[in-house]
Amino acid sequence: MLSVKHLIDTTSLTADDITQILDTAKSFDPIVNARTIKKVPALRGRTIVNLFLEPSTRTLKSFELAEKRLSADSISMGGSTSSVVKGESLADTIQTIDAMNVDMFVVRARLAGTPQKITENTDAIVINGGDGKHQHPTQAMLDLYTIREHFGHLDGLKVAIVGDLAHSRVCGSLAPALKTMGADVTLVAPPTFQVGDPSWFGCNQTNHLDDVIEDMDVVYMLRVQLERMEGAAIPSRREYNRLYGLSLEREARMKPNAIICHPGPMNRGMEIDAEVADCARSRILNQVNAGVLTRMAEMYLLLGGEE
Amino acid sequence: MEQATLKAQIMDEQAMDRAITRIAHEIIEHNEGAEGIALVGIQRRGVPIAERLADKIEDIEGVRPHIGKLDISFYRDDFKRHISPVIHATEILFSIDGVDVVLVDDVLYTGRTVRSGLDALMDLGRPKTVQLAVMVDRGHRELPIRADYVGKNVPSSHEEDVRVSITPLDEVDSVEIWGIEKTVGGEQ
Numbered sequence: 001m002l003s004v005k006h007l008i009d010t011t012s013l014t015a016d017d018i019t020q021i022l023d024t025a026k027s028f029d030p031i032v033n034a035r036t037i038k039k040v041p042a043l044r045g046r047t048i049v050n051l052f053l054e055p056s057t058r059t060l061k062s063f064e065l066a067e068k069r070l071s072a073d074s075i076s077m078g079g080s081t082s083s084v085v086k087g088e089s090l091a092d093t094i095q096t097i098d099a100m101n102v103d104m105f106v107v108r109a110r111l112a113g114t115p116q117k118i119t120e121n122t123d124a125i126v127i128n129g130g131d132g133k134h135q136h137p138t139q140a141m142l143d144l145y146t147i148r149e150h151f152g153h154l155d156g157l158k159v160a161i162v163g164d165l166a167h168s169r170v171c172g173s174l175a176p177a178l179k180t181m182g183a184d185v186t187l188v189a190p191p192t193f194q195v196g197d198p199s200w201f202g203c204n205q206t207n208h209l210d211d212v213i214e215d216m217d218v219v220y221m222l223r224v225q226l227e228r229m230e231g232a233a234i235p236s237r238r239e240y241n242r243l244y245g246l247s248l249e250r251e252a253r254m255k256p257n258a259i260i261c262h263p264g265p266m267n268r269g270m271e272i273d274a275e276v277a278d279c280a281r282s283r284i285l286n287q288v289n290a291g292v293l294t295r296m297a298e299m300y301l302l303l304g305g306e307e
Numbered sequence: 308m309e310q311a312t313l314k315a316q317i318m319d320e321q322a323m324d325r326a327i328t329r330i331a332h333e334i335i336e337h338n339e340g341a342e343g344i345a346l347v348g349i350q351r352r353g354v355p356i357a358e359r360l361a362d363k364i365e366d367i368e369g370v371r372p373h374i375g376k377l378d379i380s381f382y383r384d385d386f387k388r389h390i391s392p393v394i395h396a397t398e399i400l401f402s403i404d405g406v407d408v409v410l411v412d413d414v415l416y417t418g419r420t421v422r423s424g425l426d427a428l429m430d431l432g433r434p435k436t437v438q439l440a441v442m443v444d445r446g447h448r449e450l451p452i453r454a455d456y457v458g459k460n461v462p463s464s465h466e467e468d469v470r471v472s473i474t475p476l477d478e479v480d481s482v483e484i485w486g487i488e489k490t491v492g493g494e495q
Contacts, residue, residue: 023393023394024394027378027380027394027395027396030396030397031381031397035430035431036432037430037431039430040381040382040427040430041381041382041426042380042381042382042383070381300381
């Protein structure tokens with residue numbers, strides 16, 4: 001059983017919680033990836049509402065598939081189809097859905113703190129599916145799963161998270177979770193993209209990818225989030241690619257067993273070159289597969305721990 | 308708080324070995340040989356019992372049946388109360404389509420574990436038949452389920468616990484009855 005009631009951020013998770021999520025996800029692997037009947041009745045009769053107030057394809061579809069594979073009943077609502085656009089407050093929307101007696105909300109929101117706020121308006125369990133620039137804990141769990149599958153462990157691994165750290169909820173969840181599991185995290189970004197606080201979660205920080213790439217076990221490339229950019233944070237697409245993009249030349253300098261991750265969707269030719277995204281080190285599609293397994297584990301453990 | 312005290316040992320190593328030998332013979336007799344049989348142990352103690360049965364059947368018939376492991380955690384009907392801290396592997400590395408499957412468990416009690424096991428098995432394929440072998444049948448069924456092969460029938464009460472130990476999971480081979488007393492919290 002997890003030490004938390006809701007999954008809002010990774011900073012509340014203990015190493016035991018994370019290990020339990022990853023181990024449970026592992027036991028879903030043969031069910032989802034090897035069987036003809038890819039589902040189990042574990043959450044039969046439970047109702048889950050996916051409330052996606054911000055556009056998302058892969059996270060929403062990953063949750064929907066995970067829910068189906070656990071036999072839960074689920075419905076998905078988007079910002080444009082819900083009453084939020086008619087002027088209803090979020091609290092009213094939640095209480096209305098809650099009155100229909102649901103067991104869990106999965107929430108994706110533009111505003112940081114929305115999932116936490118929702119826990120105050122419902123008795124249901126809440127999973128944060130990404131809130132603003134704050135946290136994206138289910139992404140972090142699938143990343144840890146993918147990395148652990150390759151190396152067999154997480155402690156002592158050197159992981160570089162590269163790119164748009166300031167706008168990244170992926171980094172906000174992944175870096176602390178990696179630290180909890182004993183990994184050594186280096187944040188690589190131009191000054192305008194760095195996290196700001198030099199002591200942030202005890203991560204190393206640098207502006208130069210070329211200084212660290214040869215030492216890393218995992219190079220985690222973040223998407224440059226053009227839609228969240230305020231002002232001209234980077235001079236040009238080409239310059240960013242030259243200084244921080246993962247090119248074939250940089251890929252060739254990585255350790256023999258090192259891997260490349262990316263949360264998707266990719267800007268090929270910007271933070272990652274097209275050939276690198278498809279190379280043997282790339283674990284990008286493994287991450288997508290791990291997304292279903294780890295989300296199944298999170299929903300199973302959170303709903304099972306409820307009394 | 309629950310306090311458990313040992314009441315009696317009802318099977319020792321020899322008795323368990325004799326029961327496994329007899330069940331092996333019964334399985335062979337019922338299925339007219341050992342061809343096309345698979346033994347599937349329910350995690351955890353059904354697994355070593357299934358392995359012992361396979362050893363015996365191989366001794367007698369010269370044919371080793373397929374062996375599989377089945378974890379039923381995701382199929383439980385009471386998972387709100389019994390969330391499994393550790394999920395063990397389901398490992399059935401052969402097709403169960405058209406096979407005579409003998410489901411193996413240590414204790415048959417309410418029948419709910421077997422019910423979950425049947426559902427889990429059916430999601431893996433379509434066996435020709437499913438039979439059930441247990442080391443101990445302690446009664447108190449809540450579902451219309453019965454065992455085809457039983458090591459020992461042990462009448463028991465709800466205030467008792469029947470515990471099967473088997474190597475290599477446990478240190479010895481033994482079946483014991485324990486009395487369960489609910490003690491009031493806080494008292495010594």
